[in-house]
Amino acid sequence: MKELFHTLQGEGGQTGRAAVFCRFAGCNLWTGREADREKATCQFCDTDFIGTDGPGGGRFDNAKALAEAIAATWPAPGRDRRFVVFTGGEPLLQLDTPLIDAVHEQDFTIAVESNGTIAAPSGIDWLCISPKAGSTLLQKSGQELKLVYPQTTFDPQDFLALDFEQFWLQPMDGPDQKTNTDAATQYCLEHPRWRLSLQTHKLIGIP
Numbered sequence: 001m002k003e004l005f006h007t008l009q010g011e012g013g014q015t016g017r018a019a020v021f022c023r024f025a026g027c028n029l030w031t032g033r034e035a036d037r038e039k040a041t042c043q044f045c046d047t048d049f050i051g052t053d054g055p056g057g058g059r060f061d062n063a064k065a066l067a068e069a070i071a072a073t074w075p076a077p078g079r080d081r082r083f084v085v086f087t088g089g090e091p092l093l094q095l096d097t098p099l100i101d102a103v104h105e106q107d108f109t110i111a112v113e114s115n116g117t118i119a120a121p122s123g124i125d126w127l128c129i130s131p132k133a134g135s136t137l138l139q140k141s142g143q144e145l146k147l148v149y150p151q152t153t154f155d156p157q158d159f160l161a162l163d164f165e166q167f168w169l170q171p172m173d174g175p176d177q178k179t180n181t182d183a184a185t186q187y188c189l190e191h192p193r194w195r196l197s198l199q200t201h202k203l204i205g206i207p
């Protein structure tokens with residue numbers, strides 16, 4: 001596990017909600033090394049997910065130990081409204097039923113951010129799928145589909161038949177961030193099934 005930290009969910013349908021972020025190391029679509037970015041399936045990643053050296057990171061012997069570390073990262077007293085977001089890297093390489101059960105035992109609602117190439121285990125309360133051009137989408141249902149926009153070979157229209165409650169367009173961050181934000185804004189204006197997801201944590205300078 002790369003890092004464990006408390007912040008506000010910055011993106012998508014749970015934006016603004018206090019959450020513990022549990023960022024797993026490793027991804028199946030990029031090694032995480034800059035030297036490999038150009039040949040990776042996913043080339044626009046904004047995240048360092050290599051290793052276990054981040055704040056609160058480390059290796060955990062079992063699901064219960066990690067669930068207890070997640071609970072200890074939740075600052076508020078009481079067990080009400082506890083919320084954890086599993087991300088990465090690709091969290092579905094590591095998130096399994098024993099961990100889901102152990103985190104539920106700690107009274108957390110569980111959200112996951114996934115690239116959709118791995119079928120999700122049952123028990124996730126809020127599943128966000130963010131498809132990546134050039135990969136095979138296996139997980140075609142969940143609560144939100146959050147498409148990073150634009151991706152040259154993707155037409156957002158093609159995703160609307162999938163079984164999601166919400167459809168979000170998130171401007172691709174990087175050198176063309178401004179242009180991409182304008183394009184995503186225009187797309188949402190013209191296609192009202194889609195909502196605009198801004199990465200609000202970057203706007204306000206929190207993790």
Ligand SMILES: C[S@@+](CC[C@H](N)C(=O)[O-])C[C@H]1O[C@@H](n2cnc3c(N)ncnc32)[C@H](O)[C@@H]1O
Nearest residue numbers: 044045046047088089090113114115130172173
């Ligand atoms: C770092 S990924 C980790 C979870 C999972 N591997 C995935 O791709 O969904 C978390 C979220 O950030 C989004 N993301 C990554 N790089 C981005 C970028 N450059 N601009 C906008 N969103 C980005 C992903 O699409 C995903 O929704």
Ligand SMILES: Nc1nc2[nH]cc(C(=O)O)c2c(=O)[nH]1
Nearest residue numbers: 008009010011087113201207
């Ligand atoms: N605040 C905040 N919200 C987020 N939502 C998804 C994130 C991610 O990297 O998966 C993320 C993140 O890194 N920070």
Ligand code: SF4
Nearest residue numbers: 027030042045089115
């Ligand atoms: S799939 Fe997710 S974690 Fe992996 S490289 Fe792409 S954005 Fe980053």
Ligand SMILES: [Mg+2]
Nearest residue numbers: 046047087207
């Ligand atoms: Mg992020």
